[in-house]
Amino acid sequence: MFTHYSLKKLFGALGMLLLATLPMLAFGDEAAAPAPTPDKGDTSWMLVSTALVLMMSVPALALFYGGMVRSKNALSVLMQVFVVFSLITVLWCVYGYSLAFTEGGAWFGGFDRLFLKGTFDAATGAFSMGATFSKATPITELVFVAFQATFAAITGALILGAFVERVKFSAVLIFMVLWFTFAYIPIAHMVWFWMGPDAYTAANVVDAMNAKAGMLWQWGALDFAGGTVVHINAGVAGLVGAYLVGKRIGFGKEHMAPHNLTLTMIGASLLWVGWFGFNAGSALEANNSAALAFMNTFLATACAVLSWTFGEWIFKSKPSMLGAASGAVAGLVAITPAAGNVGIPGAFVIGTAAGLVCLWGVNQLKRWLKADDSLDVFGVHAVGGILGALLTGVFNSPDLGGPGFYNNWFEMKQGFGGIGAQVLIQAKAVGVTIVWSAVVAAVAYKIADWTVGLRVTPDEEREGLDTASHGESAYRL
């Protein structure tokens, strides 16, 4: 009796097992084939791109910003960029990556990858795989984690330019933890999280898989490398910071000219180089899309250098080095959402427009806003980001030389819904980013203000943050 029962149970279990394997067998060859392994070319390119984006923050952004402040605050800016970059990198590996890039809701991801758990199985030596934009073309998930870590970290560092020379170091750290958690992570999830091309296994799962993606991705917003996630996000947080931290003592009266534009030029140039990793790396593969993004990044930046320079020459007074360097950054920012999403005509127009519009952003618009956004984080990054995001909707059109986009990831068919419709989607994504970032930033600054205070004392500000906050000075001449 006992044996009979056991056998029955055993057969029952075997039957269940057979049933469970049936769907797999139904896929036939595909299921039997070994899982695809990462392409070594893709892996190499993504590792190099990751290092390039690291270089964009330290030293490039640090030097770009550091040269523009007065010599008594030079080290404080380098220090803020260095430490904020490191802080966010650590937070990224603790919870940031998991909340941004795992399946969850429309706004936040889940907790599956806390402390990057599950990316590497020590027992079997197996690494988990991440998706790219091609079917059966994975990359090692840790490569994607590292690449995206540099994006999160540079975004925080970008904000610093709005309130340098008077902000308290401890307040910066508190603000960054809060803003990164409640603004960067959700915007990154909303714009960039999706299930990956391999999840679209059949025509009838397309809607279900789309529904698991981030909210702005579902709307169809195009953001190749971070126009919304990085630049508008940071630019808006910077402007709110400039208002809440307040103007520098003597702003508009005292001499606050950049102390070393040589450093600024080196920084801008290294940003240009590093941005190839940022934009072309966002293709996630070493392929045609990366090549397109690379060329667009190259060309748009050169256009923006020229348009800012000539704009300044014609409308202001002389063509300045700071203007050329600012034009480069404006062009890089504006081409970021467009990089692999537009063709060469788009790069010409977006780059040229960025130089002129951001020149307006740091002059007329800045005077209207009446904020001491010291290094023009809003005027360059938010303005350039918005311009780029909207024009991406225009020049993505195949009629204007753009590649269009996949509107069905099962059939991998290129499509384009019309310029007006796409620009409207882009505008909605920009609007969500502006409101979300501004609200989170305002609350985060207030919390930093209530806990440690946002500003150093007036005496410390006059003395300079290098000695007052960090006990060292940049130059002994």
Add this chain to the structure above:
Amino acid sequence: MKLVTAIIKPFKLDDVRDALAEVGVQGVTVTEVKGFGRQKGHTELYRGAEYVVDFLPKVKIEVAIDAKQLDRVIEAITKAARTDKIGDGKIFVYDLEQVVRIRTGETGKDAL
């Protein structure tokens, strides 16, 4: 003895030094200074911010000489430092009471 102090354009320093050597001046003291005269300052533009630079960089040279050399020294400096444009600078002449060479203790004209 006279002390001649001249404020000149920085890029004229080498010409002035050579001219002074030619008229027999034994030593010159040079200081980098800032100031303004009728030339006034200039404005600098950094993105949207305009700053007036009130004090321009100049070089101050000081020469201690025998009173007999004065005319030749003034002529040498004037000729060498002149560009005929505003901002060429000025020469000030003072009476000099005493000079001491520290190494030997010599005083007066012997110490020049």
